[in-house]
Amino acid sequence: MGGEDEILSTMEDFAAVYDVLVIGCGPGGFTAAMQASQAGLLTACVDQRASLGGAYLVDGAVPSKTLLYESYLYRLLQQQELIEQRGTRLFPAKFDMQAAQSALKHNIEELGNVYKRELSKNNVTVYKGTAAFKDPHHVEIAQRGMKPFIVEAKYIVVATGSAVIQCPGVAIDNDKIISSDKALSLDYIPSRFTIMGGGTIGLEIACIFNNLGSRVTIVESQSEICQNMDNELASATKTLLQCQGIAFLLDTRVQLAEADAAGQLNITLLNKVSKKTYVHHCDVLMVSIGRRPLLKGLDISSIGLDERDFVENVDVQTQSLLKYPHIKPIGDVTLGPMLALKAEEQAIRAIQSIGCTGSDGTSNCGFPPNVLYCQPQIGWVGYTEEGLAKARIPYQKGRVLFSQNVRYNTLLPREENTTVSPFIKVLIDSRDMKILGVHMINDDANELLSQASMAVSLGLTAHDVCKVPFPHPSLSESFKQAVQLAMANGTSPGVHVRE
């Protein structure tokens, strides 16, 4: 850390000294700043965006979930006959994407303001601008049209998030070939919308545009969508989305994407199984083959670091760089699942490691709950069946269909053209009856999953869950029923599953 004084002496715009500077104000950065300040540390936070909240609020979870919900309502209202059967006579609805987008922008700003207010209530100074390291304890904050200035901090939390991975031959121009950020702010509905990548982000955005009337195709290089899902769940999800109208090209690679004179995109695809290439046409292609840590702009080379130091050379107990323990990367810039939950947990751990007792314990993020927010939703937590087989853990399973659930039958009519019946599957350890994994397709997986996550993360047994009184009628009753069934069923494989 020599050379620090040198730099300082030339800094005419030296502004302020903090205990903690947090770079990036997504869920990770926000949580870190709040925790630090509540622990009595003088804290500042910097973000380069106009609105706080990072990928989560600005171009990730909030826009995707909002548009999913709105587009689902629209699709539902198309099913006039089903709804009329249940009493409400409707006239055809129209969807106005521009109205939806302007409501969304407003909503994002409002949520950003919640962040802002909370930070201000907790005396966190918030800077707007792009942060770049000057030396290990000094960061320059640059803002267009303003003179850059320097902030000094004892600890620096790096919560700069992630960016879309690009693909050679498929240059994102954010006109015809777009990223998820752009897709979620499109103010029109493309007639043919093709998506490269069948992960959760790709699938959710596929659902939005499919609900709104686009012809949606998903191109996935693997033989199944959603690699980290239980196989049965992944295959049911694919069938479900196919029934809703989404086309899948699996085992297929995008080799090249080019617009022709008429403005149509011609995409050269390679089928990995048949080894044949062919051309697929569409109007818009979204690239969502994954995200990578975003360190661009941070000038980490100026302090002798490269990307690997942030991703791999980290002490996970304290979220500290091995080279500079006072620099703490958290959230999407680190290894592991790219989820807001993980960013928040790491933020708490990072601040606790500074030596002050944070107010909350951290949760076990080893098996975070996952949701695909289509309708019905797909949710899962804990071990998959494949994971248990691989770990040679003897297990029993119980699988229950929601079609026999009373609450399910009081809710809205369902599309009839689906061959997948929503279900919940519970996997328990045959030795001690602990709940190891829960996988479901369900209108409300998003909330049901919390119970499952409680069971998995607290090591609850099937006996425990049986003791819990569940509200009647509720979809949650099916969780208990699946647990009971898992107890009654013998050890897998060869397990007899009653439905």
Add this chain to the structure above:
Amino acid sequence: MGGEDEILSTMEDFAAVYDVLVIGCGPGGFTAAMQASQAGLLTACVDQRASLGGAYLVDGAVPSKTLLYESYLYRLLQQQELIEQRGTRLFPAKFDMQAAQSALKHNIEELGNVYKRELSKNNVTVYKGTAAFKDPHHVEIAQRGMKPFIVEAKYIVVATGSAVIQCPGVAIDNDKIISSDKALSLDYIPSRFTIMGGGTIGLEIACIFNNLGSRVTIVESQSEICQNMDNELASATKTLLQCQGIAFLLDTRVQLAEADAAGQLNITLLNKVSKKTYVHHCDVLMVSIGRRPLLKGLDISSIGLDERDFVENVDVQTQSLLKYPHIKPIGDVTLGPMLALKAEEQAIRAIQSIGCTGSDGTSNCGFPPNVLYCQPQIGWVGYTEEGLAKARIPYQKGRVLFSQNVRYNTLLPREENTTVSPFIKVLIDSRDMKILGVHMINDDANELLSQASMAVSLGLTAHDVCKVPFPHPSLSESFKQAVQLAMANGTSPGVHVRE
């Protein structure tokens, strides 16, 4: 039990001998029959209705929840401006009550068929008819147009449910003055609908007709609605429903209800505070001042019993009559909350007490989760603040508004004219941080409550809940947040609640 042989010898229609006969096939009877049969007992079940499922499926939970959901959708679609702002352009919708009712009837039958199929799969004989005791081990089953016949059983489970309590001066004619059963099968929408009784059944049906456009008034003799609710929650619920258009006449007694020549109902009301009487006009009055055990038709006097023997003289460990331990009342015919959950738990206990190990443990029904299925829903489980104060248990509370929840903000627009902001309140024991009570107003309380019920019934602490990873974004996150806040807050009273 003398005289048994005598009777038998005269019974020419003696039909069958069972280990267990279950009278009534609502949730209690169904569960008892399934458990008994699965425990290897020769089991029969009798119900007098055309469709199985008791009050729960036929004229209770299912019709109320279905109509609540449908009428809520209808009300939502009236808010064209709010929905247009979020993208979907709508034309005015109409509600066709006859269509809704015929879909509902179909749905109820289908659910009844699920019961029927499950019973048949489990080799339970199902009789249709009204059961009456002939002697302690013999029951006559009578069906219109058929010769009655006799069933003998070692054990008899009485799960005959409950019936509406009538009020002097207010004779139910099921035309202008109706019960909840009739209200839930009305095929038109009365323009002025008045309800006597502000309990959950009254409030839910009030919401249905209010959503559909009736002018709804609730007359309640107490000074607050929903006696068993936390005061803060009850008062917020009342304000919420008022904002939706429901009028409340509290501290008010119905003295007389009479139809005049024009077909209008004139209801004489007494304000208990001002001691003044006045006349209130409406088109339909629903009486829902409570329900009482239904033993009519069972001819319990023939075996020397009266109603008190069923309600009070019961061993609650085994659900046995003190006078005849082989006769086991369960569900709404017994003391305690009239909830499907309780009926099911008692059913399991009753069958377990027969000496065979039932497949499942029973849950602790001391603090059952409760839901009022209006929109937003009201849910609560465990201690109220008043209950804690009375029990002199030191507690801390955390209260969080959903308006700052990310998931909440991605969901549908909300009616603006409400002055109540949905919230969740968690009460924890100051001594050991155990979760003692959870109270909420929330679109999805129905499912969120399951987590709360897990925490309360398993004796989980605030520290436990903090360890659980909750899906992001989800309404459930607010549960964890309220728990964290409760931990941070000091002991009540004088507790500082941050919002």
